[in-house]
Amino acid sequence: MTDANSETRTLVLLRHAKAEQGSDAADDAERPLSARGTADAAAAGAWLAHHGLLPDVVICSTARRTRQTWHGVAMGMTGSPPEGGPTGPRPTVRYEPGAYDAHPEELLSLVRTVDPAARTALLIAHNPGISLLSVLLDPEGVNDDGLRTAELAVHRWSAGWPELSRAGAPLTARHTARD
Secondary structure: OOOHHHOOEEEEEEEOOOEOOOOOHHHHHHOOEOHHHHHHHHHHHHHHHHOOOOOOEEEEEOOHHHHHHHHHHHHHHOOOOOOOOOOOOOOEEEEEHHHOOOOHHHHHHHHOOOOOOOOEEEEEEOOOHHHHHHHHHOOOOOOOOOOOOOOEEEEEEOOOHHHOOOOOOOEEEEEOOOO
16 A cells, blocks of 8 residues: 555645736735736646646635636636646535635645645635745745746645645646747
């Protein structure tokens, strides 16, 4: 029998897609995606499917734009090659209020609670926390600009979810739907 903690885990970080501008800070959590954001979310899902990065678990902020991003990603994962591929089993989706406006350590704590059987998790959250989490996981692999809207950062390591730590998960791929 294989030790579940010795197999490679993949964490995909996704900054939510482009949202409409809000009129004030009070409605920030309710801002919807823009038309470009909707298209970019679907493109992110197609890229994940095309690269075999279908999540077992999705952790998503409860903000409207992150929920809409997940919906677009899920739709994009159902595309047909070469745009996407089969969706595989349905992931477990956890909508986490704590992922909104979270610091990188708070996001890391959420990721550490992923089901031990899961091999791939997708975290959809906001800047600056999501970009800083990528830097925390691989200080050498991330550029200074952070993640753009709808940008994916793929981190891999060979340990269990609870063991995910600072500088412990190298960045193996990045993707954004636009230049």
